[in-house]
Amino acid sequence: MKPVNIHEGIDNTLLILQYRLKAKPEGCAIQIIKQYTDLPLIECYAGQINQVFMNVLSNAIDALEQDRQSISEIYIPTITIRTTISEISGNIPSVVISIADNGPGISEQTINLIFDPFFTTKPVGKGTGLGLSISYQIIVDKHGGIFKCDARPGFGTEFWIEIPMQQQGYRGY
Numbered sequence: 001m002k003p004v005n006i007h008e009g010i011d012n013t014l015l016i017l018q019y020r021l022k023a024k025p026e027g028c029a030i031q032i033i034k035q036y037t038d039l040p041l042i043e044c045y046a047g048q049i050n051q052v053f054m055n056v057l058s059n060a061i062d063a064l065e066q067d068r069q070s071i072s073e074i075y076i077p078t079i080t081i082r083t084t085i086s087e088i089s090g091n092i093p094s095v096v097i098s099i100a101d102n103g104p105g106i107s108e109q110t111i112n113l114i115f116d117p118f119f120t121t122k123p124v125g126k127g128t129g130l131g132l133s134i135s136y137q138i139i140v141d142k143h144g145g146i147f148k149c150d151a152r153p154g155f156g157t158e159f160w161i162e163i164p165m166q167q168q169g170y171r172g173y
């Protein structure tokens with residue numbers, strides 16, 4: 001565990017995914033909107049946190065690609081990444097990273113299953129269904145954080161990643 005610059009982690013992940021954000025014959029480029037707050041360095045497992053960004057951002061891109069067939073002229077597939085500091089009184093302050101897309105959203109029947117290992121709606125050979133269950137373990141079990149999803153069919157999906165700023169005695173095996 002070491003002090004980590006969260007924004008650097010997100011930006012590096014976006015760089016790796018850049019080829020997937022570009023315009024393709026099937027559809028226009030995916031727009032990225034960043035709303036970053038000044039953040040201190042956060043004590044966490046950098047490699048693992050970056051893996052979470054990779055999983056969540058890849059899912060958002062998958063969702064937006066799926067939607068590209070039904071594109072209208074005014075629709076711009078967009079991923080919005082917002083960072084904030086949450087200071088719930090009495091608790092250790094935490095960092096919140098919200099990653100939202102304006103893709104198809106997730107149906108009510110599916111939303112409760114997305115964190116289950118091996119749950120996937122993607123074609124065989126494309127998804128293993130492990131991305132979100134691994135991410136949940138990393139945020140909740142290893143960092144004592146919160147990982148949740150809010151989605152509305154037809155409007156989009158938001159993932160909420162919350163990590164306490166100090167890992168007070170948290171061993172995180």
Ligand SMILES: Nc1ncnc2c1ncn2[C@@H]1O[C@H](COP(=O)(O)OP(=O)(O)OP(=O)(O)O)[C@@H](O)[C@H]1O
Pocket residue numbers: 055059060063101103104105106114119120121122126127128129130131132133157
């Ligand atoms: N941003 C999103 N928009 C719509 N559905 C999503 C989004 N993120 C996740 N999902 C749904 O949650 C399911 C589980 O996601 P998860 O990342 O665990 O597995 P996967 O993406 O299917 O496969 P893997 O990540 O292992 O390659 C996805 O198959 C998809 O149905």
Ligand SMILES: [Mg+2]
Pocket residue numbers: 055058059127131132
């Ligand atoms: Mg995935």
